[in-house]
Amino acid sequence: MLLPQARGALSAALLDLLRRDPDPDRTAPAPVWPVSADSSADEALSLWVLQELHYRGFDDVDDRWEWDPTTIALRGRLERALEGRLRERYAVADVPRSDDLVDDVQTMIEQHDGPSLAKHVQQHASREQTETLLRQRTVYHLKEADPTTWVVPRLGAGPKAALLEVQFDEYGNGDPGRLHHALFERGLVASGLSATYGDYVDEALPEVLEQNTTLSMFGLQRRLRGAALGHLAAFEATSSIPSRQLAQGLRRLGFPEEMTAYYDEHVEADAVHEQVALRDVCLVLAKDEPDQAELVRFGAWACLDLECRTAEAVLGLWAAA
Amino acid sequence: MSAEASGRPERRADIVVCPGGPMLVRGDVVIETEDGVRHESTRPVSAVCRCEKSARKPWCDGTHKLLPGWR
Numbered sequence A: 001m002l003l004p005q006a007r008g009a010l011s012a013a014l015l016d017l018l019r020r021d022p023d024p025d026r027t028a029p030a031p032v033w034p035v036s037a038d039s040s041a042d043e044a045l046s047l048w049v050l051q052e053l054h055y056r057g058f059d060d061v062d063d064r065w066e067w068d069p070t071t072i073a074l075r076g077r078l079e080r081a082l083e084g085r086l087r088e089r090y091a092v093a094d095v096p097r098s099d100d101l102v103d104d105v106q107t108m109i110e111q112h113d114g115p116s117l118a119k120h121v122q123q124h125a126s127r128e129q130t131e132t133l134l135r136q137r138t139v140y141h142l143k144e145a146d147p148t149t150w151v152v153p154r155l156g157a158g159p160k161a162a163l164l165e166v167q168f169d170e171y172g173n174g175d176p177g178r179l180h181h182a183l184f185e186r187g188l189v190a191s192g193l194s195a196t197y198g199d200y201v202d203e204a205l206p207e208v209l210e211q212n213t214t215l216s217m218f219g220l221q222r223r224l225r226g227a228a229l230g231h232l233a234a235f236e237a238t239s240s241i242p243s244r245q246l247a248q249g250l251r252r253l254g255f256p257e258e259m260t261a262y263y264d265e266h267v268e269a270d271a272v273h274e275q276v277a278l279r280d281v282c283l284v285l286a287k288d289e290p291d292q293a294e295l296v297r298f299g300a301w302a303c304l305d306l307e308c309r310t311a312e313a314v315l316g317l318w319a320a321a
Numbered sequence B: 001m002s003a004e005a006s007g008r009p010e011r012r013a014d015i016v017v018c019p020g021g022p023m024l025v026r027g028d029v030v031i032e033t034e035d036g037v038r039h040e041s042t043r044p045v046s047a048v049c050r051c052e053k054s055a056r057k058p059w060c061d062g063t064h065k066l067l068p069g070w071r
């Protein structure tokens, strides 16, 4: 993948820096980062680029930038701001806090009412609108499950083994052809879309980027492991029914079988993952490490909140088209 | 900390009944339904529908969430 287009002064300065050789001995002064007028898209893209250095990087960026003090410092600043925004919204959200964590997460999901893009696709979205949505989804689906995998070595035996049971299924149970992001790639190609990682990042909505940078932040920061797992539980628990609706909508619109197969796979898979993620991963983590329970709630809430914002933004895109 | 010290049993369950949800079954299983049709599991852990309303019986497809008393 090549670096994306800048979206403001900050990302322009960052991309410019990353195109040069790293300077580990700091012979030049540390950059002073500019602030752009519309900072949300600019900051979201900058953080996404910085985090991608930890995944598979960019063909036009020296891999040593991943652990350069300059990039780490900026990533830290942007993640602190992102976490601060999330926590501000979380503080005023109606979050159930009983002594039954599974019940709390399930109640949070049941009480949450955001717009459902899956229902729109099932019932009346056009082929063009659906393709717009699929392109937005590539930002996550082409590295599906990866952000959560960062958490594995940070857990005790119970949640670790259970998390791997979910992740192993996400990764095709050892069969690269059944790996979930490989299934999505096949669906994209059959639908006439690009399956190359990063190809649609330039059109990704800031809300979509933030959904992804939040997940990577939860995964990359050990301190936030409970949030990564709470996010996983809420994500899986809100997937089976929407996946079925999406598969129905894709069939209605005449998308190829490869694309519907991706969503079909998630109907049954996520009905399992939800249970394992909630009970064997999150609940056991909270028993092992009681201070993580509140982070599990925070992560679950963040998953619902960010999907709601993405859904509203995609509806806005559709309306504007 | 040993598994016992942390309150975890030494052996996890192969079959787990989820409150208000499906039944998880670990390992390769073949389920024969009332109509005599055999269904082979395709993943290491499968969720078997308990609410009777799944469109993909015998497997759970999440439909139970729409029923009162299930979640």
Ligand code: FES
Pocket: B021, B022, B023, B048, B049, B050, B051, B052, B053, B054, B059, B060, B061, B062, B063, B064, B065
């Ligand atoms: S138990 Fe899940 S659909 Fe029946």
